[in-house]
Amino acid sequence: MQEILDFARDGRDHEMLIHCWAGISRSSAAAYVIACDRNPGFERDIADELRRRAPSVTPNRLMVVLADDLLDRNGRMTEAINRIGRGADAFEGEPYQLPLSWPIG
Secondary structure: OHHHHHHHOOOOOOOOOOOOOOOHHHHHHHHHHHHHHHOOOOHHHHHHHHHHHHOOOOOOOOHHHHHHHHOOOOOOOHHHHHOOOOOOOOOOOOOOOOOOOOOOO
């Protein structure tokens, strides 16, 4: 997780594409973690928006737990992801965009 955070911080001024094999678990966790890193205090809002934009994603919980600890969010990230629950059944995810600056309009 530290490498993902470092990579995203190096490209802070650029858009980025995040993907994994199926686009459901690891990529959604990475996108969520990067958005949370850039926007402390918006963990719940980011999770809600992730669910709205990508109904089939189920962010990898271990990745979220590790990032929650690295970012000293005291469980807020983990709680937010637990709250949105498992995504809809899907063989692979659909592309979506998640804003990196919060609050969103």
